[in-house]
Amino acid sequence: MSDAPIYKRVLLKASGEALMGDQGFGIDVSVVDRIAADIAEAKALGVEVGVVIGGGNIFRGVAVASKGGDRVTGDHMGMLATVINSLALRTSLSKISVDAVVLSAIAMPEICESFSQRQATAYMDQGKVVIFAGGTGNPFFTTDSAAALRAAEIGADALFKGTQVDGIYSADPKIHPDAMRYERLTHKQVLDQGLAVMDTTAVALARENNIPIIVYSIHEDGEFAKILLGKGRCTTVSGE
Numbered sequence: 001m002s003d004a005p006i007y008k009r010v011l012l013k014a015s016g017e018a019l020m021g022d023q024g025f026g027i028d029v030s031v032v033d034r035i036a037a038d039i040a041e042a043k044a045l046g047v048e049v050g051v052v053i054g055g056g057n058i059f060r061g062v063a064v065a066s067k068g069g070d071r072v073t074g075d076h077m078g079m080l081a082t083v084i085n086s087l088a089l090r091t092s093l094s095k096i097s098v099d100a101v102v103l104s105a106i107a108m109p110e111i112c113e114s115f116s117q118r119q120a121t122a123y124m125d126q127g128k129v130v131i132f133a134g135g136t137g138n139p140f141f142t143t144d145s146a147a148a149l150r151a152a153e154i155g156a157d158a159l160f161k162g163t164q165v166d167g168i169y170s171a172d173p174k175i176h177p178d179a180m181r182y183e184r185l186t187h188k189q190v191l192d193q194g195l196a197v198m199d200t201t202a203v204a205l206a207r208e209n210n211i212p213i214i215v216y217s218i219h220e221d222g223e224f225a226k227i228l229l230g231k232g233r234c235t236t237v238s239g240e
């Protein structure tokens with residue numbers, strides 16, 4: 001394995017759902033601690049890391065809409081869930097002495113700083129882990145889209161999606177256990193074939209900005225660093 005990471009600055013989209021561990025809801029601190037350790041390993045390789053965390057372990061806006069409630073309010077609740085997860089990750093990182101800051105797309109100055117592209121980039125240049133909370137700050141989006149947006153804004157070399165599965169398959173492997181895993185795909189193939197591991201807005205944004213997407217299992221200890229070193233199990237999505 002080479003000692004030099006293949007990317008200098010990355011954006012990690014960490015699964016919200018993964019944070020609940022076996023509990024079925026909420027935050028399992030041991031899982032957050034493990035993800036923090038993975039980020040620390042990447043930092044130790046000299047990689048600059050920005051993070052967006054989902055909110056699926058707490059709340060998704062569609063849950064309100066599907067019961068006849070107001071979608072926008074539901075999405076506000078979902079974005080607040082991502083703030084809770086971001087604060088949990090900052091806590092886990094600070095326990096292992098990794099300097100991290102939470103920047104929220106929704107102003108809540110008593111709790112964390114507000115997002116601005118300039119401040120985010122300045123913090124990353126200083127070597128801090130920047131955790132982008134509150135999604136895009138707009139309803140009808142997802143944290144996948146927020147991750148692609150922030151990746152473009154900070155000039156990330158790659159967008160990592162740490163999720164429940166170890167790559168992109170020909171169909172959802174949770175529903176079709178015989179689906180085939182891809183090593184490499186283009187953004188166009190992901191969009192044309194409707195491979196639903198990431199939402200289409202996020203993939204389109206990454207494609208327009210020439211940002212590779214790496215999909216891997218966030219449940220595998222040390223996989224993030226391995227992939228950064230050019231090894232590890234994942235699917236890489238890049239330009240055609």
Ligand SMILES: Nc1ncnc2c1ncn2[C@@H]1O[C@H](COP(=O)(O)OP(=O)(O)OP(=O)(O)O)[C@@H](O)[C@H]1O
Nearest residue numbers: 015016017054056163164168169171172195196197
């Ligand atoms: N073609 C595919 N290849 C791989 N996974 C797929 C595919 N189609 C659907 N999926 C599903 O997509 C899921 C990832 O989607 P999703 O973004 O909702 O989860 P997440 O990473 O846990 O995000 P969140 O942060 O919102 O909780 C995988 O767990 C997998 O079951």
Ligand SMILES: O=c1ccn([C@@H]2O[C@H](COP(=O)(O)O)[C@@H](O)[C@H]2O)c(=O)[nH]1
Nearest residue numbers: 054055061075078079135136141142143
């Ligand atoms: O830009 C955004 C990002 C997220 N939301 C809402 O938050 C939840 C949780 O995010 P996931 O990506 O599903 O983990 C999402 O379901 C939306 O309700 C948003 O409105 N805008």
